[in-house]
Every structure is written in C-alpha cells, then in structure tokens.
Amino acid sequence: MEFLAEYAGFLARTVTIVVAILIIVAVIAALRGRGRRASGGHLDVLKLNDFYKDLRHRLEQTLLDKDKLKALRKAETKAAKQAKKEDAKPRVFVLDFDGDIKASATEHLRHEITALLELATPRDEVVVRLESGGGMVHSYGLAASQLARIRKAGIPLTVCVDKVAASGGYMMACIGNKILSAPFAILGSIGVVAQLPNVHRLLKKHDVDFEVLTAGEYKRTLTVFGENTEKGREKFQEDLESTHELFKNFVAGYRPQLSIDDVATGEVWLGQAALGKQLVDELRTSDEYLAERAGDAELFQLRYVEKKSLPERFGVAASGVLDRTLLTWLSRFHQQRFW
Incomplete structure (x- = not known):
C-alpha cells in the first residue's frame, strides 16, 4: 500500500509538470502571435486522375497475371503518347464545401475560387461537392455569391449533392x-425560419424588471x-416574409424551369422526388460523375489550408476529442433505444 501511495504521488506530480509545460508553451505561442500579422494559408492541389489511376492499378496488379498486366501497361503508354499529340484535355476543378450554420467554409471557398478564376476558361469546368443543411441568411448569401x-x-459549374x-x-x-444528386440526398427547404424563447412571464413572476430602450x-x-x-x-413576420420572397426570386433567377411557388414551401424532398420537382437535373453521386470525367479531362482538387497557431491546434484537437466522445455516447444511446 505504501508503494502504491508513493507511485500515485509520483504519477500526480509528473502529470502536473506535463500539464504545466503545455500551458506555458501555449501561453508563449499566444504571446508571440499577439499583434503579429497572420501568416495566412496556402492552396493544396491534388490531381485526382492520379488518385483514380492508382486505385485501378492496385486492383489490376492483384487480379491480372504478368503477361496481361504488361500488355495493359504498354497499351496505356501508347494511349498517353497519342493524347500528348492531340489537343490538351479540358480541366475540371473540384471544390468541397461542408457547411455549418455560419457557412464557415466560405472563408476557404473564396480563396479557392479566386485562384481557379486566374486560369480557368469556358472550356473547363468547376465541380462543387456540396453538403449543407443551411444556416444564417447573410452567411449563405455570401457563400452563394462566391x-x-x-x-x-x-465557366460551367456543376454542383454535386451526395x-x-x-x-x-x-x-x-x-x-x-x-445539379447532380444522390438518390437519397435531401434537397429543398426553400423557406425562412426564426425562433427564440421568451422568459418575460418568469421574470415577472419573480418581480424582475427588464428594460428595453430603443x-x-x-x-x-x-x-x-x-x-x-x-x-x-407582425413586423418580425413581415421581415421573414420579405426574406423569403428574396430567397424565392434568387432561386427562380437561376432555375427558371422551377414552379417556384410549388417548391418554396419550406419542404424537403429526397433525390428522386427532387428530380421530379426539377430541383435537380440528374441522379448521380459525385464519385460516379468524377470517375467518368477522369477519362476525358484533367481533374484537380483545390483545397485552401490555413495555418493554425499552436493554441488553435490545441483547441481543434480538444474539440475533436469532445466531438468523438459525444458521438460515441449518442450512438450507444440510440443503439439502446432501438434494441
């Protein structure tokens, strides 16, 4: 028991020292970064043709014998030489947007679009893999403007919704x-919602006054x-109706084929029904579309990466741990409910 007590004391002191060092490092990094101009970020470019080619090659190496594999590689080399003699292939720039309620990904999207507009021509194409349930009007208004x-x-723009x-x-x-949609993707919700609690009666019950001066x-x-x-x-509802009208006009301006009053009810539809409503043009996943385009175009995935400070990296890591913990317990809770 005496040994365990000493060991526990040693472990506690060690943990305390490590935590103290981490805090000091974070404070020093924060002080160094204070008042200093942000270093910004950089643009990562990944050629997706190489990615798809590598997937295929790995499978071929497993399934084909040496003679067939050699003949296939020889044919590929010949085709590549022939392609170089012909006109350059069109380019497809692939962007990803994973939207939260504040459309925070807009900050990176704007830089990615600025970069590609320097080189892209009407012969090229931009593909945006979009995932978002919506959020603040002004935030998504800016994202849409990008x-x-x-x-x-x-430049032709294709939006894929998986x-x-x-x-x-x-x-x-x-x-x-x-607009391409997976068969079970959710689309629509062309509406506006606002909600807030009101605790006035509770405050009044406890003789608490709250003054609002305007x-x-x-x-x-x-x-x-x-x-x-x-x-x-009435005024608040009037503002909501005005915003909804702007939303409807915006959508109708880009998709005049829609019967806007039929779809601007705030409802959502799965991909198949959305196709019938003309909210989308085709039922296809982004994987299917990009794999097909890789055969006749050069695909480049653009991703703007912002350099994070040490405190920010600590925060992101802690947030990730917390998110995973919450998701794990939530998953267990749902499993218990359905069992």
Missing part, C-alpha cells in the same frame, strides 16, 4: 448550371427578456 463569380466568368443541400445549402446549389420604432421587434407586443410580432 459561386456566382464562377457563373459570371462563363447527402444534403437544404435551405442556404440549396441557395448555393441552385447556382450550378447542372431609438427607432422597430430597432427591437421581439426580445427574449422583455414583453413582446403584437405589433412587434
């Missing part, structure tokens, strides 16, 4: 010259703590 830059430049493009996500998707009749229409009025509610 994709609109591609359309204005006259899982979801709803609300602000569909606001972005509708800009594509062509300059301007509609500076504050609805409030969490104050007493809401019918006039305030």
Whole structure:
C-alpha cells in the first residue's frame, strides 16, 4: 500500500509538470502571435486522375497475371503518347464545401475560387461537392455569391449533392448550371425560419424588471427578456416574409424551369422526388460523375489550408476529442433505444 501511495504521488506530480509545460508553451505561442500579422494559408492541389489511376492499378496488379498486366501497361503508354499529340484535355476543378450554420467554409471557398478564376476558361469546368443543411441568411448569401463569380466568368459549374443541400445549402446549389444528386440526398427547404424563447412571464413572476430602450420604432421587434407586443410580432413576420420572397426570386433567377411557388414551401424532398420537382437535373453521386470525367479531362482538387497557431491546434484537437466522445455516447444511446 505504501508503494502504491508513493507511485500515485509520483504519477500526480509528473502529470502536473506535463500539464504545466503545455500551458506555458501555449501561453508563449499566444504571446508571440499577439499583434503579429497572420501568416495566412496556402492552396493544396491534388490531381485526382492520379488518385483514380492508382486505385485501378492496385486492383489490376492483384487480379491480372504478368503477361496481361504488361500488355495493359504498354497499351496505356501508347494511349498517353497519342493524347500528348492531340489537343490538351479540358480541366475540371473540384471544390468541397461542408457547411455549418455560419457557412464557415466560405472563408476557404473564396480563396479557392479566386485562384481557379486566374486560369480557368469556358472550356473547363468547376465541380462543387456540396453538403449543407443551411444556416444564417447573410452567411449563405455570401457563400452563394462566391459561386456566382464562377457563373459570371462563363465557366460551367456543376454542383454535386451526395447527402444534403437544404435551405442556404440549396441557395448555393441552385447556382450550378447542372445539379447532380444522390438518390437519397435531401434537397429543398426553400423557406425562412426564426425562433427564440421568451422568459418575460418568469421574470415577472419573480418581480424582475427588464428594460428595453430603443431609438427607432422597430430597432427591437421581439426580445427574449422583455414583453413582446403584437405589433412587434407582425413586423418580425413581415421581415421573414420579405426574406423569403428574396430567397424565392434568387432561386427562380437561376432555375427558371422551377414552379417556384410549388417548391418554396419550406419542404424537403429526397433525390428522386427532387428530380421530379426539377430541383435537380440528374441522379448521380459525385464519385460516379468524377470517375467518368477522369477519362476525358484533367481533374484537380483545390483545397485552401490555413495555418493554425499552436493554441488553435490545441483547441481543434480538444474539440475533436469532445466531438468523438459525444458521438460515441449518442450512438450507444440510440443503439439502446432501438434494441
């Protein structure tokens, strides 16, 4: 028992020292970064043709005998030489957008689009693999404006939705010259929603006053703590209707084939039904489309990577651990419920 007590004390002191060192390193990094201009990021470019080629080669090496493999490689080399003599292949620039409620990925998307617009021509194509359930109006308005830059430049834009493009996500998707959807992807939700709690009665019950002072009749229409009025509610609803009308006009402008009043109800549809509503143009996954394009075009995946400071890396790592822990327990909870 005495040994275990000493060992526990030693372990506690060691852990304390390690944690203290990590804190000191983080503080030093934060102080060095304070007031210093951010170093920015860089653009990573991956040629997807090589990725698909490597997948195929690995499978061929396993399945084919040496003679067949040798003949196949010889034919590929001959075809590659012939392709060099002909006109250069068109290029396909592949971008990924995984949207949260604030459309945070817009910060990287804007740099990726700026880069490709320097080289892309109408002969090329931009493919955006889009996943988003929507979020803040102004955030997704900016994200959609970035994709609109591609359309204005006259470069064909294809949007692939494998899982979801709803609300602000569909606001972005509708800009594509062509929208491809997986059969069970979720699309639509062309509507606007706002909700907030009100604890005024609870405060009043406990004799707590909350004052709301404004300059301007509609500076504050609805409030969490104050007493809401019918006039305030009407104004708030009016603002929602106005935003919805702008949303509808935006979608209709890029997809005039839609019966906008039929689809702008806030409903969502799975891919097959969305095709019938003309919310999408074709049922295909992004993998299927890109693998096919790799046969006749050069595919380049662009990804803007921002350099993170040491404290930010600590924060991201801690957040990842927390997310995985929560997802694990949530998964276990659901399993218990369905069992």
